[in-house]
Amino acid sequence: xxxxxxxxxxxxxxxxxxxxxxxxxxxxxxxxxxxxxxxxxxxxxxxxxxxxxxxxxxxxxxxxxxxxxxxxxxxxxxxxxxxxxxxxxxxxxxxxxxxxxxxxxxxxxxxxxxxxxxxxxxxxxxxxxxxxxxxxxxxxxxxxxxxxxxxxxxxxxxxxxxxxxxxxxxxxxxxxxxxxxxxxxxxxxxxxxxxxxxxxxxxxxxxxxxxxxxxxxxxxxxxxxxxxxxxxxxxxxxxxxxxxxxxxxxxxxxxxxxxxxxxxxxxxxxxxxxxxxxxxxxxxxxxxxxxxxxxxxxxxxxxxxxxxxxxxxxxxxxxxxxxx
Numbered sequence: 001x002x003x004x005x006x007x008x009x010x011x012x013x014x015x016x017x018x019x020x021x022x023x024x025x026x027x028x029x030x031x032x033x034x035x036x037x038x039x040x041x042x043x044x045x046x047x048x049x050x051x052x053x054x055x056x057x058x059x060x061x062x063x064x065x066x067x068x069x070x071x072x073x074x075x076x077x078x079x080x081x082x083x084x085x086x087x088x089x090x091x092x093x094x095x096x097x098x099x100x101x102x103x104x105x106x107x108x109x110x111x112x113x114x115x116x117x118x119x120x121x122x123x124x125x126x127x128x129x130x131x132x133x134x135x136x137x138x139x140x141x142x143x144x145x146x147x148x149x150x151x152x153x154x155x156x157x158x159x160x161x162x163x164x165x166x167x168x169x170x171x172x173x174x175x176x177x178x179x180x181x182x183x184x185x186x187x188x189x190x191x192x193x194x195x196x197x198x199x200x201x202x203x204x205x206x207x208x209x210x211x212x213x214x215x216x217x218x219x220x221x222x223x224x225x226x227x228x229x230x231x232x233x234x235x236x237x238x239x240x241x242x243x244x245x246x247x248x249x250x251x252x253x254x255x256x257x258x259x260x261x262x263x264x265x266x267x268x269x270x271x272x273x274x275x276x277x278x279x280x281x282x283x284x285x286x287x288x289x290x291x292x293x294x295x296x297x298x299x300x301x302x303x304x305x306x307x308x309x310x311x312x313x314x315x316x317x318x319x320x321x322x323x324x
Contacts, residue, residue: 003094003096003099004094005122005123007094008089008094008099008122009026009122011099012099012100012102012103013026013087013103013117013120014026014027016107016110016116016117018116018118019083019084019114019116020034021033021034021035021083022034022084022116022118025116025117025118025119026117026118026119026120030119031084031086031118031119033084033118035136036136038138038139039136039137039138039139040136040137040138040139040142041134041135041136042075042078042080042134042135042136042137042142043132043133043134044071044074044075044078044132044133044134045071045130045131045132045133046067046070046071046074046130046131047128047129047130048063048066048067048070048128048129048130049126049127049128049129050126050127050128053066054066054188055167055170055171058188059101059105059188060097060098060099060100060101060102060105061101061102061104061105061108062105062188062189063102063105063129064101064102064103064104064105064106064107064108064129065105065106065108065109065188065189066105066188066189066190067087067106067129067131068085068106068109068110068115068131068133069109069189069190069191069192069262070131070190070211070262071085071131071132071133072109072113072115072133072192072194073190073192073193073209073211073262073264074133074209075133075135075192075194075197076192076193076194076196076197076198076209076264077143077197077207077208077209077264078137078142078143078144078197078207079137079141079142079143079197079198079200079201079207080135080136080137080142080197080198081135081136081137081194081198082113082114082115082133082134082135082194083114083115083116083134083135083136084115084116084117084118084133084134084135085110085115085116085117085118085131085132085133085134086117086118086119086120086131086132087106087117087119087120087121087129087130087131088120088121088122088123088128088129088130088131088132089120089121089122089123089129089130090122090123090124090125090126090127090128090129091122091123091124091125091127092124092125092126092127093124109192113192113194115133137201138201141201141202142201143197143200143201143204143206143207143266144206144207144224145206145207145208145220145221145224145225146206146224146225146226147204147205147206147225147267148205148206148221148222148225148227148267148292149205149225149227149267149269149292150227150292150293150294151269151270151291151292152205152206152267152268152269152270152291152292153267153268153269153270153272153273153288153290153291153292154218154229154231154265154266154267154288154289154290154291154292155265155266155267155268155276155286155287155288155289156210156214156237156263156264156265156266156286156287156289157193157196157263157264157265157266157284157285157286157287158191158193158237158261158263158284158285159237159238159239159255159261159263160210160214160236160237160254160255160258160261160263161214161236161239161242161251161253161254161255161256161258161261162182162183162186162187162239162241162242162254162258162261163183163186163187163190163258163259163260163261163262164187164213164254164257164258164259164260164261165183165186165239165241165242165245165246165250165251165254165258166182166183166184166185166186166187166188167187167260168246168254169183169184169187169245170184170187174245177244177245178241179240179241179242179244179245180241180245182241183241183242183245186261187260190260190261190262191262192262193209193262193263193264193284195283195284196264196280196283196284196286197264199279199280199283200264200266200280203268203272203275203276203279203280204266204267204268205266205267205268205269206221206224206225206266206267207221207264207265207266207267208220208221208264208265208266209262209263209264209265210259210261210262210263210264210265211259211260211261211262212259213256213257213258213259214255214256214257214258214261214265215231215256215257215298215300215309216257216259217265218231218265218298219297219298221265221267222292222296222297222298223296225267225292226296227292227293227294227296228292228293228294228295228296228297228298228299229290229291229292229293229298229299230290230291230293230298230299230300230301231256231289231290231298231299231300231301232289232290232300232301232302233252233256233300233301233302233307234302234303235287235288235289235290236252236255236256236287236289237255237285237287237289238251239251239255242254253310256300256309257309257310266286267292273288276288
């Protein structure tokens with residue numbers, strides 16, 4: 001059966017239960033939302049491209065899930081509660097099986113976080129997916145990258161490096177051991193830390209998500225805050241799965257420079273450390289990995305010695321993984 005643009009929208013994306021604050025959703029020229037006066041609107045948008053952000057043979061359901069997950073992570077880093085999304089879908093062809101899988105993965109995550117699809121666009125061309133998400137945060141309670149102060153402690157949620165290791169598992173077609181499967185899923189199905197972000201609103205001095213690599217993203221946070229940071233490599237959270245598949249030095253390299261984890265990197269004043277242990281670890285494991293300094297730049301140490309950084313992270317226009 002041949003599917004036209006409006007058939008695709010009606011069959012795979014229009015018939016979703018809306019949120020009560022969606023006054024007018026898919027099917028008109030624009031959406032109409034009931035935004036409360038005591039909330040601030042937070043909006044983010046990310047694009048994922050076939051062969052750049054995911055291997056071309058990635059299952060459609062994983063692409064749909066991932067397209068929304070990377071956006072939810074941005075809202076989580078701002079301390080925001082997600083509410084709505086729009087979808088721009090560029091397709092090489094209208095394949096019903098692919099669309100069924102894609103929409104299933106997309107709405108699996110959307111339903112989990114109460115996100116309503118309220119509009120978008122569908123065109124023909126190379127496979128490119130753009131999702132815009134919007135949500136809300138209380139006045140004067142949003143998080144930014146620019147609030148870190150010298151002496152603040154640097155934390156990261158979860159385990160960084162596993163997603164990049166998972167991509168290596170996929171690209172190298174490694175045997176499907178339990179550890180390899182776990183790493184692969186960490187790349188394909190990242191867990192947006194929305195609940196953690198909401199908890200950080202009254203604790204963190206600065207925050208952002210880890211998408212391009214821990215060192216690259218910490219460098220961005222430090223630049224925005226006008227400070228630097230020292231990282232202790234020995235404090236990085238360890239991954240049992242990575243250590244079963246990769247050598248120790250590769251595990252450290254993935255943790256420092258691997259992207260796509262979508263964990264939350266944040267700083268807190270030293271007196272907030274007990275709250276991190278008491279309140280945040282009940283939501284998601286958070287590990288102190290360093291300290292904010294007055295001197296610019298990010299430095300790494302292992303033991304009492306400087307640690308030689310091989311790579312810092314991903315940049316689309318600087319030859320992918322950047323070297324030091």
